[in-house]
Amino acid sequence: MTGWTWEYESYLPEQERVREALCTLGNGCFATRGALPECTADDVHYPGTYAAGCYDRLTSAVAGRRVENEDLVNLPNWLPLRYRLTGRPWLTPDTGTVLDHRQTLHLSSGLLERRTLYGIGQGRTLCVRQRRLVHMADPHLAALRTEFTAEGFTGGLEVQAALDGGVTNDGVPRYRDLDGRHLTHVHTGSAARNLVWLRCRTRTSDIRIALAARLTAGAPVAARHVFPRAVQRVRLRLPPGRTVTVDKTVALHSSRDPAISDPLRAAVDRVGDAPGFDELLRSHRTAWEQLWRRAELEVPGDAGRILRLHLFHVLQTLSPHTADLDVGVPARGLHGEAYRGHVFWDELFVLPYLDLHFPEVSRALLCYRHRRLERACASARALGRRGALYPWQSGSDGREETQELHLNPRSGRWLPDHSRLQHHVGSAIAYNVWQYCQASGDTEFLHTKGAEMMLQIARFWADSAAYDGRLRRYRIRGVVGPDEYHDAYPGARRPGIDDNAYTNVTAAWVLARALTVLRALPEPRRRELLERTELHDEELRQWEDVSRTLHVPFHDGLISQFDGYGDLAELDWDGYREQYGDIRRLDRILEAEGDTVNRYQASKQADVLMLGYLFSPRELRSLFVRLGYDLSEKAWRRTVDHYLCRTSHGSTLSGLVHGWVLARARRGEAWTFCQEALRGDIADVQGGTTEEGIHLGAMAGTLDLVQRGLPGLETRGEALWLDPVPLPELSSYTFALRYRGHWGVRLRLERGALEIIVPSSDRCPVDVRLRDRTVCIQPGETSRLILTR
Template sequence: MTGWTWEYEGYDPADERLRESLCTLGNGYFATRGALPECAADDIHHPGTYVAGCYNRLTSEIAGRRVENEDLVNVPNWLPLRFRLVDGDWLTPETAEVLDHRQMVHLASGLLERRTRYALGEGRVLSVRQQRLVHMADPHLAALRTEFTAEGFTGDLDVEAALDGGVTNSGVARYRDLDGRHLTAPDTGSVEPDLVWLRCRTRTSDIRIGMAARLRADAPVTDRHEEARAGQRVRLGLLPGRTVTVDKTVALHTSRDPAISDPLDAAIDRVAAAPAFDDLLETHLTAWDQLWRRAELDVPGEAGDILRLHLFHVLQTLSPHTAELDVGVPARGLHGEAYRGHVFWDELFVLPYLNLHFPEVSRALLGYRHRRLDRACAAARAAGRRGALYPWQSGSDGREETQEVHLNPRSGRWLPDHSRLQRHVGSAVAYNVWQYCEASGDAEFLHTKGAEMLLQIARFWADSATWDERLGRHRILGVMGPDEYHDAYPDALRPGLDDNAYTNVTAAWVLSRTLDVVRTLPEPRRRELAERTGLDAGELEQWEDVSRTLHVPFHEGVISQFEGYGDLAELDWEGYRHRYGDIRRLDRILEAEDDTVNRYKASKQADLLMLGYLFSPRELRGLFERLGYRLDDETWHRTVDHYLHRTSHGSTLSGLVHGWVLARARRAAAWTYCQEALRGDIADLQGGTTGEGIHLGAMAGTLDLVQRGLPGLETREGALWLDPVPLPELSSYGFSLHYQGHWGVQLRLERGRLEVTVPHSDREPIDIRLPDRVVCVAPGETYHLLLAD
């Protein structure tokens, strides 16, 4: 990383999948992996293009059963552009000698550049330079400029460009036993030789896809079509030292797009009207410049460089264009096929960042959840509960998409997957509703769609709570927590755990917060909501009772991850590290040994400690007090220490949460975990997973660490609350915010000093609340504060 450029030097087949993910370009509508255009999909390369929300469902025969999966579809590949000397072989890094190779993402401009020099024998060298963009101003356009320069020879070069509809979802090795042929009925044609098109549709969801490409070069273009492939060819004359250029411009539409009649017609019209590459680049640069201004982040050193890359990929997945779509937060971005493009709870780590920069995007992402509220209520009824049960994995229509079996690559066995028992995803939806409304001041959303979601999620938790006469408390039974390792008690015949502390405490928070919202709704709206949902005073009394009596287990002076956790065996951590080295996926190691992680005090990732991520120390103490428990600093610190030593960090989110919690506790180890979170994808710490798609939640979470975690920033009660923590490794940083209608509020912390600037506007002043004082900053003012030690 050099400032605003992310660069790879040399060609290494083993790293190609990782580079493709981290060099992905996107605009919130679609994204294309950073694959070389001359290379087809194989064990090294996977050129994938993914349209937000474009899913398809297929059924496969696996382990003696029929398994149905819905996937984010790898749509036709618009990249193909290959080249060769006349009558020679097509040139790729696998077929020709590569003298030099560089691949660079220019973050400021959203431009991918590659430079390669191929040795052709007899002292001849072909230099190839490409610039690629996925247009940030027009979300349906992409373009590829290729420049060829002959070194030491004269000759003709054949160039073939194509739109390839013969692609499959084959980017994740462990899914390859499953059917990945999502596209059908390909058809190709030409408007003119320099403008070709391809159309197809998804096999079961019947989404029609239209793609059109225009090729311009300093030579005649001819078209040549094959099955599922719209091709174009041009022969270029090369002279030593003279550069010739080929520009390929592509338009992509699907039948899910608004304001079109037919996706193919729309694609043809759009690409025919598209300006030349230089003009496209100019409007693309302007759009990116505006994004960077809205998401301004100034962090020095290597950490700042990595954070800029993280922000780049968040903006490419969830841009202002996303606000026009019916999509959720794909856990692996639009960068690959891992997790099948599904929506998990990762929005819990993404929306808090977006709320304070792109609130219109946050509102749209919450709209995705609201449109699937009826489906969540149906899922609750099927489970014998009232309210809304949101799925652990969501796709097109909000049904549960979690697979019923999963493959352990280490043992080769297909195993039952019980992760749909992670019912806490509903609490994540509720948390995001509340955080968005507090940050944006969007009372209209809170009083309508937000209140409806909160009510049904609270109703589900209240109805899921079982009264235990012996304990004199309510309990939530048969669930899984965020840990994901533990899905049952040792030797149990049924999956599920009782009283997961994270689940119970967040359920109590949902009930308490929803009560506040319902009681403060405007009376006409409260009456409408009660009439539509059958809400009455008796149910509110039940919520009040459950919110104060949910059981939180303890053992040995620390909070238990779940009831019975303290009875589990201790794991020989050092022994397993010595035998296996990397034990992040300890569950797979133990299963391959015919053992189970359910027997041990061992977590994949932060579970209970997630409470310290979601809630400030003050709010967390208040939640426990409401439940009738005392949570002092000593108990919390003991609890943190207990789980620090019993977590394998098999998720990129784990280092982030631990770094956040330790920073708030002013612990010296915080930076170690923060660095792990920063490096999770760029160093591929999970061992090959980044090549299947980036980890969007972890990337957004590192941004939020700087935005909310270290400054102790909260948006509540109509004010910005700040309680900065000193982190020696990151003591100077600044960022901008969009807060309740104020655009571009600047906050900068410099070694014990805080500077707040509110731009000129007609808005009301902003209240800034610190532990020891309150200040009011009016539009057009800058306020300087010395922070208490």
């Protein structure tokens, strides 16, 4: 890697799928994996194209049960372009003699470049160079330029390009028992001499999809249609030492797109009017230059290069184009089929970054949740509760998409899946509403959609809490915390655990914050909201009571992950590491042994320590004081130490959270965990998961570590609060923010000094608050502050 490129040398089939995921190109509306265009889906390659929010639901027979699953649909493949010399087989790196192979991802311009040198025999070579883009300015266009250069011979070349509608969702081996045939009614045709089209529908959601492709090669193009493909062919003459170019331009539309009447007509018109590759590349580069300016991030060394790659993939999944869509945050980006493209709680790690760069995107992602508020209220009613219960996994319409069974690949057994009991996803949504409004100053959203969501989530927590006369406290029972490993007590017949500390503390925060928002509403709006939701004073008094008396369990002077956690057995961590090596998925190992992780003090990922991720030390202490507990610095440090050595880090989010918490506590081990988070996808530390899609939450979280974690940046009380943490490995860095109407507020931390530049504008001054002083910076001014320890 260099500062702005990500490069792979040589062709290694065993690494191809990871490369495809990391070389995905997208624009926030759709994305295409970095697969080689001449290769079809098999055990080595997996081309895939995914449009944000394009889901389909199918029913499969699994383990003797009928199981319904909704997937992010693998759309018709627009990439296919294969080639062969006259009289020879089609060339691919798997069948030809590869003398050299290089794949380069240009981050600055969103361009994927590939160069392969084939040996043809007798000292003759054929060089194939390709450049690919998924257009960032026009979110419906993509283009592929292929250049062929013959050395040492003259010959004929046949090129065949296609649109392929015969694709399925088959990219994740453990899902292959499920029906993945989502496309139906595939039709193809020609619209002009060099233009073909393909249209189809999804089987259940009935989304109409259309692609149109234009092939330009300086020679006559012939079209034919072999179900389910639209195929174009061109025959070229290769003179020695001269380059012959073939351009393929594609348009993609669906019936979910605004301002169109028919996807097929829209796609045909768009690709017919599209300029040539060079002009497309120019406008594409301009769009990327603008994105990079808004998301400026300068960190030295390898860490900075990895962070730039992470930022690149965040921007490809959630670009300004996303603001026009009804979509959430897909946990694995638009890069693969893991988690079936579902929306979990990963926005908790993504939106805080977007809030300070692309607030319009954050607002749109929160509107996705608001549109599904009624469905969340219906889910709560189904449990006999008031308020809103958001699903752990969400897709098209906001119903619970979490599977009821999951496969343990180690044992081959299908097991009950209880992760839908992670009701804390509602707290994550409320937290993001508040953070967005604090960063953007968007009081209109807070007073309308934001308040509606926060009040209904708070109402669910209050109605879920049952009073325990013995403890004189409220308790929340039968849930699963962020840990995920502990979904029941040992030997219990029913799933769920009681008084998960993270769940209860965040529920208390939601209740308190919702009351604050309600009190601050303009009186007419408050009355309107109370009438609509039938909220009465008696219920609000209960909220206040619950928010102050929710039970938080402790054992041995530290916070218990849940009630009874301290009674669980200790695991022989060293023994399991010696036996298995990688024990990140400890739950699968123990289940294959006939045991269960429910018996042990062992966590998949940060759970209690997530509290230190969401809340600054000051805010966390005040939360516990409000609940009637004294959380001293010593008790928190002991809590951190306890879980530090009892976590297997089976999630890429875990290292990020641990690094963040340790950095805020000024602990020397912080960098080890930060590195783990940085390396998560590029090194595929989870062992085979990156190829199924990048981990978007972890990628965005590493960016936010530099943006908020290390500077100790908070947006509250109409001010920027900063409490920088000295981390020797990241001692200097620069980033820009969009804060309350100020575009491009620039912060630079280096050698104990903080420089803040506020660009000229007609906005109000920016109040900056440090531990020991307050500074008011006028637009157009630069302030350089010496930091005290």
